[in-house]
Amino acid sequence: MTSDVPLAAVSASLPCQGWETQAAWCLLHTGFDGGAHFLRTWAAWRADPQRPSMLHYVALATQARDWSGLQFEFANDPALQVLAQALYTQCIGLTAGQHRLCFEGGHVLLTLCIGPRLSVLRQQQFEADRLVIAPVTVADELWEEWSVKALVRCCRRGTRLAVRCGQPDVPQWLRQCGFELADHAAPTAPRHGVFNPRWELKTSREPWRHTRVAPQTCAVIGAGIAGASVAASLARRGWQVQVFDQAGDPAAGASALPVGLAAPHVSVDDCVLSRLSRTGVRLSLQQAEMLLKVGQDWAPSGVCEHCFDDSTAQPTPALWHNRAGWIKPAALACAWLNDPNIRFQGDVTVHGLRHEEGGWTLLDPAGHEIATFARVVLANATGALPLLQQAQASQPTLAWGLHQLPAVYGVRGQVSWAVHDAPELRPFPAGPVNGSGSLIPFVPFEGEQRWFVGASYQPMGKPEWPDDKNHGANVLRLDKLLPELSAALAPVFEAGVLQAWKGVRCVTADRLPMVGSVLQGDPSLWICAGMGSRGLSFAPLCAELLAAQWAGEPLPIEVALAQSLNARRQRVDASN
Numbered sequence: 245m246t247s248d249v250p251l252a253a254v255s256a257s258l259p260c261q262g263w264e265t266q267a268a269w270c271l272l273h274t275g276f277d278g279g280a281h282f283l284r285t286w287a288a289w290r291a292d293p294q295r296p297s298m299l300h301y302v303a304l305a306t307q308a309r310d311w312s313g314l315q316f317e318f319a320n321d322p323a324l325q326v327l328a329q330a331l332y333t334q335c336i337g338l339t340a341g342q343h344r345l346c347f348e349g350g351h352v353l354l355t356l357c358i359g360p361r362l363s364v365l366r367q368q369q370f371e372a373d374r375l376v377i378a379p380v381t382v383a384d385e386l387w388e389e390w391s392v393k394a395l396v397r398c399c400r401r402g403t404r405l406a407v408r409c410g411q412p413d414v415p416q417w418l419r420q421c422g423f424e425l426a427d428h429a430a431p432t433a434p435r436h437g438v439f440n441p442r443w444e445l446k447t448s449r450e451p452w453r454h455t456r457v458a459p460q461t462c463a464v465i466g467a468g469i470a471g472a473s474v475a476a477s478l479a480r481r482g483w484q485v486q487v488f489d490q491a492g493d494p495a496a497g498a499s500a501l502p503v504g505l506a507a508p509h510v511s512v513d514d515c516v517l518s519r520l521s522r523t524g525v526r527l528s529l530q531q532a533e534m535l536l537k538v539g540q541d542w543a544p545s546g547v548c549e550h551c552f553d554d555s556t557a558q559p560t561p562a563l564w565h566n567r568a569g570w571i572k573p574a575a576l577a578c579a580w581l582n583d584p585n586i587r588f589q590g591d592v593t594v595h596g597l598r599h600e601e602g603g604w605t606l607l608d609p610a611g612h613e614i615a616t617f618a619r620v621v622l623a624n625a626t627g628a629l630p631l632l633q634q635a636q637a638s639q640p641t642l643a644w645g646l647h648q649l650p651a652v653y654g655v656r657g658q659v660s661w662a663v664h665d666a667p668e669l670r671p672f673p674a675g676p677v678n679g680s681g682s683l684i685p686f687v688p689f690e691g692e693q694r695w696f697v698g699a700s701y702q703p704m705g706k707p708e709w710p711d712d713k714n715h716g717a718n719v720l721r722l723d724k725l726l727p728e729l730s731a732a733l734a735p736v737f738e739a740g741v742l743q744a745w746k747g748v749r750c751v752t753a754d755r756l757p758m759v760g761s762v763l764q765g766d767p768s769l770w771i772c773a774g775m776g777s778r779g780l781s782f783a784p785l786c787a788e789l790l791a792a793q794w795a796g797e798p799l800p801i802e803v804a805l806a807q808s809l810n811a812r813r814q815r816v817d818a819s820n
């Protein structure tokens with residue numbers, strides 16, 4: 245097999261040459277170093293009418309730094325300065341790990357991988373169209389043969405290369421790994437090359453290289469924030485998406501929650517949930533900023549978290565989450581669905597799924613066919629498992645992996661809320677507080693300011709609590725969280741003016757959402773559900789993860805973290 249790119253042509257290639265023929269284009273750069281190369285690539289993408297719809301830029305950085313001061317370096321170039329400002333606004337608070345920064349409505353995605361080169365490269369699962377090996381700075385480790393091999397694992401036959409690094413061993417290792425390198429055009433010029441090994445590439449242990457699929461039509465069942473965000477992520481990549489919901493309007497289930505918090509989970513050992521929630525909140529706030537009206541539908545208010553030490557019953561010092569805020573889920577769901585590639589169809593209950601040659605036929609409760617789609621995503625929360633179990637019972641010969649899904653529960657909850665009567669008389673904090681339940685103190689609705697306290701937690705399967713009992717549980721939470729405010733609100737509680745909003749969360753046994761295909765070896769049926777009490781933190785992350793896997797793009801999170809969200813994550817004993 246040979247590359248279709250002659251080496252002579254490669255040596256003169258431009259940084260973005262070849263992208264005009266592709267719907268998505270991916271560049272891997274080994275030295276972020278403030279992002280100047282990213283900004284130039286982004287500017288070139290903006291200026292090119294033949295640009296690909298999606299630009300992926302994956303950059304490695306050994307350490308997180310405060311890059312914000314660098315925006316002044318672009319003061320002489322107004323076009324770059326605007327982009328630099330957008331970049332550095334998002335660069336705040338980056339720690340070791342993988343971060344997804346989103347620009348141009350989600351069409352330009354920067355995946356910033358911070359940490360030792362070899363370990364971050366081993367967490368990647370994509371094929372770059374272009375690879376740039378940057379000069380090694382004093383902060384970087386020198387290249388080793390293993391890290392060059394890990395870099396080459398992110399290439400496909402035909403990946404173009406520019407080597408700007410002067411380390412003498414690197415060209416030799418690149419050649420050994422299958423790169424053809426042109427001679428230096430000038431001593432200081434980068435060295436160009438193309439990945440064209442003389443051997444057959446063995447990829448049988450990396451099935452993700454073969455499962456990517458070109459955009460076509462698909463169905464999403466459920467128009468809550470999970471389904472709507474999946475639809476938006478796929479639509480952005482060119483899919484024609486039909487979203488079905490049994491209700492007449494979007495966001496009729498748990499996503500009808502009037503307002504909720506997007507705030508990171510914190511743990512002493514920075515557990516998987518904490519790391520995922522941090523990335524998830526960053527993505528959610530980016531989406532809210534792009535799509536919603538600040539102060540009306542969301543606010544990047546920050547959240548104050550009170551931590552309680554149960555052994556002393558005394559609050560420990562509060563944590564301040566700067567990148568956190570409140571969001572109205574229904575507004576976000578509707579904004580996501582407002583895309584020319586998405587069609588929402590309400591009042592359609594999907595009652596059955598029939599596997600066909602070309603995909604899946606959706607059936608209504610009378611057994612009539614609704615439509616057939618090459619791919620289907622179940623984003624209908626607690627409705628997903630019964631639908632899958634029924635489909636399994638009617639088509640038992642398919643390779644179902646339902647036994648590998650985590651256990652799923654419905655958990656009822658109620659938020660208590662009221663209109664502010666005399667806020668000046670009560671010690672309301674300026675912004676949201678969480679820790680023992682949560683308080684969102686000022687949210688505009690229908691021309692008035694409301695406050696919200698929540699949320700009670702009652703597993704299904706037991707008789708449903710009356711509203712008053714739920715209110716009582718929420719008042720107890722507020723007593724613990726903000727005792728002074730709770731005491732000052734006593735007259736309001738006694739006056740019986742508290743209002744209730746109730747819903748059911750879809751919670752998995754390990755409290756992590758599930759995203760993935762439900763059949764073994766057949767990627768046509770997917771699930772994206774189990775958002776639990778954190779849909780506002782997880783929905784966009786899960787949607788981007790699903791879309792990235794369908795397209796074979798860089799993942800928004802490390803592979804190991806993505807595996808913890810995989811729907812079929814339960815190990816199954818060989819004896820089972």
Ligand SMILES: Cc1cc2nc3c(=O)[nH]c(=O)nc-3n(C[C@H](O)[C@H](O)[C@H](O)COP(=O)(O)OP(=O)(O)OC[C@H]3O[C@@H](n4cnc5c(N)ncnc54)[C@H](O)[C@@H]3O)c2cc1C
Binds near residue numbers: 504745747777780
């Ligand atoms: C009291 C309470 C407080 C909460 N507070 C917060 C918070 O502060 N922050 C936060 O992040 N999260 C919070 N949550 C959780 C959040 O609301 C959920 O995680 C999120 O809304 C789940 O979204 P979803 O799209 O997965 O599910 P849903 O919004 O429930 O959407 C599922 C959709 O599927 C549809 N459907 C079901 N079956 C079918 C079928 N067979 N055919 C067609 N359509 C079907 C339903 O009509 C529904 O619209 C709270 C939840 C509750 C109950």
